[in-house]
Amino acid sequence: MYTPRGFEAVATPYGDALMRQDVLPLPALEPHPGNVAYLDTETTGLSGGAGTYVFAAAIARPIDCGLRLAQLFLPNPGMEPALLAALQDELAPAFGLATFNGGSFDLPVLRTRWVMARMNGELDHPRHVDLLTLVRSLYRHRMEQCNLRTVEERLLGYEREDPVSGALAPEVYFDYLQAGYSPNLESILEHNRLDVISLVHLHSLLMRRLQGADGAMDAADWLALGRHRFRRGARADGWRALRNAAGFSSGDAAATAGLWISRRLVRRGSIAGADRLLKRMEEHFSEDLRVALARARLLEWRRRDPHRALTVVEDAQRRFPEAAAELEPRRERLERKVLRRGGGRESFQTSIPD
Structure with missing residues (x-):
């Protein structure tokens, strides 16, 4: 049976595993992610389940002299315990693990296979970051899709031509098992290696965005960061990001951030x-009906001031004639409150100081 180029046998307690090891040049990462292992797998199916197993896994770790890249390959299913043991050994020196959609796919598949091989089904270092989750939180507003190919093109700034689509990996591997050779196997393994290298650079970029150190961030970027930080419980960082978003003088994202803060x-x-x-926002975002509605609600229900709330609603009806009919029930309700409180409309002052 054909052995892919560069792979050699390495001993494990479960027999020999096939591994390829390289050290690649790595440009300076700012910020540096630290001692993190990056993992990408190729499997015999894309739906998971007990019948799906890993036939190739690439593990990258930044080291002093560059990027250590190890890749494991399964030449036949009988060698799976050796591959799984070698994979655990490769991940063990790292303090954390990073994947792309690994929380939903790679790790559940591996846990199942480790347990079925009567190995420990959990990693010694439970810290795991799924970069896909971060990309969706921080960049969903900029990308129609968040798959790794799109991320490479839009965020990392490079395109690559894969001779064989990654979706065909199971078919290529089964051809290899049946015939002992597949002309597309090398392309699938190279695809696997390039994927994991991309994760290293993507992680550094995402860390820079999380720190708010990206000078190109606009209001929408700060808003996405603020929401993410709040969801993660980092309230101080969330407040700072939202204030930065609201500090922009125009735009839907800046108004949304201001409303969130309010x-x-x-x-x-x-x-x-x-x-x-909200009063300041009415001046800066005079074309955003949401701001007027938010202030009207605040004045009516929180400040118990229907007079000023009515003024805000009537002004909004003048500025947004297309929404006048929708605002009319609110205006009528506020007018009734004003009449009940202070007599007729003639006594109503349209300008009341704060």
């Missing part, structure tokens, strides 16, 4: 602060 202020009991913010 809601947070209300939850914290800072009603007056939220009112001041």
Whole structure:
């Protein structure tokens, strides 16, 4: 049976595994991710399940002299325990693990195979970052798709031509098992290696974005970062990112960030602060109906001031005639409140100081 180029037998307690080892030049990463192992696998199916197993795995780790790249290959299913043992040995020196969609696919498949081989089904270092999750959180507003090919083109700035699509990897491997050779096997293995190299550079880029150190960030980028930080419980970083987003003088994302901050202020009991913010936003985002509605709701229900709420709604009806009919029930309700409180409309002052 044909052995792919560069692979040699390495001993494990379960027999020999086929491994290819390289050390590649690695440009300086800023920030450096540290002692992290990057993992990408090729499997016999894309749906998971007990019948799916890994036939190739690439593991990359930044080291002092470059990037250590190890790749394991399964020439026949009977050697799977040796491959799984060698894979665990490769991951063991790292303090953390990074994958692309590994939380949903690669790791569940590996855990199943480790358990079926009567090995420990959990890694010694439980810290795992799924880069796909981060890409979706931080860049979904910029990309129609978040697959690795799109990420490479849009974020890392390079394109590569794969002679064989990664989706055909199971078919290529089964051809290899049946005939002892497949002309496309080398392409699939190269695809696997390039995928894991991309993860190293992607992780550094995402870390820079998480630190807010990307000078090209606009309001939409800061908004995405703020939302992500809040979801992860990093409230201080979330506030800082949202304030940066709201600091832009125009745009839907800046207005959305300001509205988000106003809601947070209300939850914290800072009603007056939220009112001041929304009043300033009405000046900067005069074309955004959401701002007027948010301030009208705040004045009516939180500040108990239907007079000023009515002023805001009537002004919005003038500025947004296409929404006048939708705003009319709110205006009528506020007008009734004003009449009940202070007599007729003639006594209503349209400008009341804060």
